[in-house]
Amino acid sequence: MKSIWRTLTQLFPLLPKGATPFYIGYSILTSMLAILDTVALALIAMIVTPMVSGQPITLPFVGELPASATVWIVVIVCGLFVLKGVLAVMLHWVATRRFARYELEVGDRLFRSYTHSSWEERSQLSTAEITRIVDSSMANTNLGFILPLSQIPGNALTFVSVLAVLVVAQPLSALIALVYLGLISGVMLLVVTRKSQLAGRHNREYAYRVATIMTEMVEALKEVTLRGKLDEIGKVVTENRKIATRARANISFLSIVPKYAFEAALIGGFLLIGGAAYLTGGQAAAVVAVSLFAATGFRMIPAMNAVQTSFTQASANEVFAKDIIRELGRVERTPEHAEVAAPERPLPERPKSLALADVSFRYPGSEQNVLSNISIDVPFGSSLAVVGPSGAGKSTLIDLILGLSTPSSGTISIDGEPIQSFLTEWRHRVGYVPQRVALFDASIAQNVALTWGDDYDEERVAWALERAQLSELLDRPGGLQEKIGERGVAISGGQQQRLGIARALYSDPLVLVLDEATSALDTRTENRVTEAMKSLQGEVTFITIAHRLATIRDYDRLCYLDAGRILGSGRFEEVVADVPDFAIQASLAGLIGDEPPAGR
Numbered sequence: 001m002k003s004i005w006r007t008l009t010q011l012f013p014l015l016p017k018g019a020t021p022f023y024i025g026y027s028i029l030t031s032m033l034a035i036l037d038t039v040a041l042a043l044i045a046m047i048v049t050p051m052v053s054g055q056p057i058t059l060p061f062v063g064e065l066p067a068s069a070t071v072w073i074v075v076i077v078c079g080l081f082v083l084k085g086v087l088a089v090m091l092h093w094v095a096t097r098r099f100a101r102y103e104l105e106v107g108d109r110l111f112r113s114y115t116h117s118s119w120e121e122r123s124q125l126s127t128a129e130i131t132r133i134v135d136s137s138m139a140n141t142n143l144g145f146i147l148p149l150s151q152i153p154g155n156a157l158t159f160v161s162v163l164a165v166l167v168v169a170q171p172l173s174a175l176i177a178l179v180y181l182g183l184i185s186g187v188m189l190l191v192v193t194r195k196s197q198l199a200g201r202h203n204r205e206y207a208y209r210v211a212t213i214m215t216e217m218v219e220a221l222k223e224v225t226l227r228g229k230l231d232e233i234g235k236v237v238t239e240n241r242k243i244a245t246r247a248r249a250n251i252s253f254l255s256i257v258p259k260y261a262f263e264a265a266l267i268g269g270f271l272l273i274g275g276a277a278y279l280t281g282g283q284a285a286a287v288v289a290v291s292l293f294a295a296t297g298f299r300m301i302p303a304m305n306a307v308q309t310s311f312t313q314a315s316a317n318e319v320f321a322k323d324i325i326r327e328l329g330r331v332e333r334t335p336e337h338a339e340v341a342a343p344e345r346p347l348p349e350r351p352k353s354l355a356l357a358d359v360s361f362r363y364p365g366s367e368q369n370v371l372s373n374i375s376i377d378v379p380f381g382s383s384l385a386v387v388g389p390s391g392a393g394k395s396t397l398i399d400l401i402l403g404l405s406t407p408s409s410g411t412i413s414i415d416g417e418p419i420q421s422f423l424t425e426w427r428h429r430v431g432y433v434p435q436r437v438a439l440f441d442a443s444i445a446q447n448v449a450l451t452w453g454d455d456y457d458e459e460r461v462a463w464a465l466e467r468a469q470l471s472e473l474l475d476r477p478g479g480l481q482e483k484i485g486e487r488g489v490a491i492s493g494g495q496q497q498r499l500g501i502a503r504a505l506y507s508d509p510l511v512l513v514l515d516e517a518t519s520a521l522d523t524r525t526e527n528r529v530t531e532a533m534k535s536l537q538g539e540v541t542f543i544t545i546a547h548r549l550a551t552i553r554d555y556d557r558l559c560y561l562d563a564g565r566i567l568g569s570g571r572f573e574e575v576v577a578d579v580p581d582f583a584i585q586a587s588l589a590g591l592i593g594d595e596p597p598a599g600r
């Protein structure tokens with residue numbers, strides 16, 4: 001219980017403006033509805049004894065009434081119950097709408113924080129984790145944690161006020177009911193709440209593992225199928241699902257246990273209270289005590305049950321509330337504009353050069369620099385190729401140039417102004433073609449324009465496809481509107497890569513960054529693509545990572561990276577002359593004489 005309270009008090013300050021007063025107001029209104037219940041029950045308690053004995057009825061503030069007024073009092077009691085029901089439904093309707101609004105707002109905040117976090121932070125989260133944090137965590141917190149807890153004051157008040165009625169009418173019965181029901185409640189709270197907390201944690205953890213394994217399996221579906229690993233994955237999924245489903249079964253079971261335990265307790269209460277009244281006042285007293293306990297117990301027990309159910313539900317979902325606290329806490333610590341700190345300036349209309357000055361970079365949590373003291377000047381309109389062995393830091397360098405990562409030290413600037421000053425526009429003007437183009441289940445045009453709607457320029461899509469030597473796709477029956485399937489399964493690897501090039505060209509790039517962008521193309525198609533892109537030279541700046549050296553033979557400048565340092569830079573022949581390892585590669589590629597330069 002302590003833990004639930006702590007979680008609730010940590011959560012409230014992080015929720016949208018107005019949420020805390022609303023939740024408190026909702027709790028108070030629910031509690032006030034409980035008063036209607038109590039008034040109705042108090043009326044019943046006041047007419048029970050006169051009904052049995054046939055004496056006149058005495059009501060506070062009203063005075064004495066004849067026994068014939070009983071019928072009217074019963075009508076008033078029924079009216080009060082109906083009124084309470086109607087008001088409760090109306091209140092719940094308003095509340096659920098408001099809760100949904102808070103859920104949306106918090107989800108949006110979390111998603112914005114994800115999209116505005118640093119590239120390194122963003123790339124560490126899996127699809128399953130993002131979905132859980134942004135979508136299901138707040139839904140579960142709202143419906144499974146806050147809503148049940150806000151019902152507790154009302155139900156607790158019902159219990160206390162009905163008990164007060166019993167205290168006035170039958171103090172001994174009230175004392176017995178309090179001790180007896182209190183004991184049962186205490187045991188329930190201790191056992192059921194703790195077990196629910198554990199089941200909630202298991203459910204969240206193992207359901208998430210299942211979602212992660214599924215995503216990984218789909219990513220590697222071909223290899224997994226070929227190696228006959230689908231059954232093995234099936235077993236791992238089943239093991240994890242077994243724990244998750246068992247946890248959900250436990251939550252469901254634990255939420256109904258109190259209901260039956262309290263119902264059984266009602267019978268025990270009759271025996272205890274009836275027995276005590278019989279021993280102290282005889283049979284008539286026993287009948288009155290049992291009738292009173294029946295009237296009050298039928299309200300007290302459901303109220304206790306509701307309190308317990310609220311605790312069970314809140315315990316099972318506390319783990320989601322803790323997720324929200326952790327994530328929203330992180331949002332507070334890193335404001336959403338962390339990445340783009342200052343108001344941005346427009347990018348110079350005709351920028352002259354991109355300069356990296358003494359740039360070093362290390363990944364968060366890593367002890368070593370991946371790039372050290374990199375200085376390069378790239379005049380706009382020229383071409384730069386980054387070459388070097390695997391793991392040298394080429395892709396990391398590209399991420400820095402793209403403005404995705406920020407240097408640990410040193411600066412990247414355009415005409416002397418750090419790229420952070422116009423980061424958003426800079427990113428828009430960079431056309432990036434990765435090794436593996438990420439395609440989605442939409443039309444060719446949508447994939448080229450990178451849009452999930454229909455706000456694209458058909459002519460420009462066709463132009464970009466033509467430049468990328470992909471006009472063949474326009475001949476398909478559906479033309480630009482033809483769907484390419486999930487992850488582009490309906491087109492070949494080379495077509496996927498050219499579609500990536502078309503996507504980069506579509507956005508009118510100032511710089512084209514190609515990361516092994518033609519590796520899946522046959523030599524003829526690669527030549528055609530290279531030739532088509534050459535026509536852009538002078539207008540567009542090319543920055544390319546290439547292992548196939550023939551593609552970058554004519555580049556204005558090559559930069560050879562090894563272990564994060566530049567070992568040589570200049571035109572192709574200059575790097576061949578300066579870097580023995582590159583000379584060997586060039587020789588193996590048949591781009592220079594059979595032997596690497598003598599003495600190297």
Ligand SMILES: Nc1ncnc2c1ncn2[C@@H]1O[C@H](COP(=O)(O)OP(=O)(O)OP(=O)(O)O)[C@@H](O)[C@H]1O
Nearest residue numbers: 363364366370388389390391392393394395396397
């Ligand atoms: N997110 C990351 N966290 C920590 N280290 C990383 C991360 N990404 C890459 N590295 C490390 O940084 C170094 C440079 O990696 P990078 O991908 O830039 O090399 P590369 O030259 O592009 O390699 P390749 O040609 O094989 O693609 C490697 O040692 C790699 O293990």
